[in-house]
Amino acid sequence: MQIALAPMEGLVDNILRDVLTQVGGIDWCVTEFIRVCDRLLPAHVYEKLAPELGRGAQTAAGVPLRVQLLGSDPACLADNAVLACELGAPVIDLNFGCPAKTVNKSRGGAVLLKEPELLHAILREVRRAVPAHIPVTAKMRLGFDSPDGALDCARALAEGGADQLVVHARTKVDGYKPPAHWEYVARVQEVVRVPVFANGEVWTLEDWRRCREVSGVEDIMLGRGLVSRPDLARQIAAERQGIEFVPLDWQALQPLLQDFWVQAREQMTERQAPGRLKQWVAMLTRTYPEATALFTELRRETDCDRVARLLGIPVSEAA
Template sequence: CVTEFIRVSERLMPAHYFYKYASEFHNGAKTDAGTPLRLQLLGSDPVCLAENAAFACELGAPVLDLNFGCPAKTVNRSRGGAVLLKEPELLHTIVSQVRRAVPKDIPVTAKMRLGYENTDLALDCARALADGGAEQIVVHARTKVDGYKPPAHWEWIARIQDVVKIPVVANGEIWTVDDWLRCREICGARDIMIGRGLVARPDLARQIAAAQKGEEVVPMTWAELQPMLRTFWQACLVKMTLVQAPGRLKQWLVLLTKSYPEATLMFNTLRRETDCDRITVLLGCSPKS
């Protein structure tokens, strides 16, 4: 499990800033289900990243992950995420300084895309991360300019595996077990990272784990998903303003439409709804729960 990226720049961030994004530090850096947490940092200042990484380890981070893949324009304009893929030398400097700053028993990993505008520097970037001391690379098989438009170019992951001696994890456009099988066949990666696919199909990891064992599991039904949806909505009401909460729920429903036709019906019902009490009733939640 990886945190959302924690942006660091110019100064050492206070402890409460890290706890905001990684409350699991209070639980031995594990989720309630016992899944180990990776703390993800984003930035472009090698010294600042190294100092914050070292402090995060003092707070309990068991793994440090460096984000060089975020395609968001606002992030890239501030020299964060995928824009750094234009500068393999800087990638190497960042990883090597973070690696030196944190205890030897704390793994440092990195996530990258295939490049910014094109794939010309993909192999150079992968080498820079590996030579800098990254112990694992997650490769999102698209460029920044590609964004999230299909397809993902899994064949590039195989090429990257050929030029580095560390584990390479495949990422991008894995929505189903069949997608996972095709990805593995094309790139040969042993491991995958799933993001939006897991949001769209919450039991996708369980389905893939079963497929690895040659087993089958009955996919989660829409009815089985309802308690999770209600719990999520209640969490939105606690952690967000009443103006923000409906939008976050609708974001999830849009992704769920990829797997559940019923999600389309629910989204259409809630599409223009902004009253949180009304949404609570429509979801079948207890207003006081």
């Protein structure tokens, strides 16, 4: 069984990847998507979104990082995949799941699920271009506005050369509204010979148990559930291994919040850093009642020194 941390654009950046993988239970993670349009991107684009490439394509905790590309031009995606490999990417992942309107309007993400032939062409070109020892994987939804074509899309990706599929068990139109239709993951796994990961609406250990039962697959990708409950992967891994694990309480989470803030201050502007922290704390309110009180204090705060004090960090350490 493998547990992956989902690529979430605008949320799971290198800082949050670093902090969440410190908790444990995560086998691999993925960059935010790198948008490929009509040219070979400069190396600094990859280095900015995936600074882990400079240290063996791993987070500080040693968790491997995959590079995700998003686009619709098979040849251009192939060229960029080769560059990513040259920069150290151990796996190339292709995004066919992003539901954002701006992305879909530019023929990226989930809108391509309307064109199984193009999915196949993209996988074929990228697989041909990338060194044979480097896996090429893909993330898909069940379709754009209907799951009727989900199996055709999965076949197209697998037959094009995908070594693994992650299936977000909702359509583009579904967005992130519950439920996730895990039963379709089981149907996808029946028609492809590559490993399939289930993704969507796993917020708790009980959700994972039900997802495994309905989907029939062992492998899982966690997104918002893991961001909201940072030890969810460890809880799942411990249960699979028959090991007792006591979930982290709010107090145990404080060093992670502090580490996140210190890194945010180092890498972001004074205007950006508070917003990114608030984004994470807002998601933590789903699991931790104490996060609601912290978010209330942080909500209108823009002064970085005061934010540090709210987190219990001496200003000299947070600057």
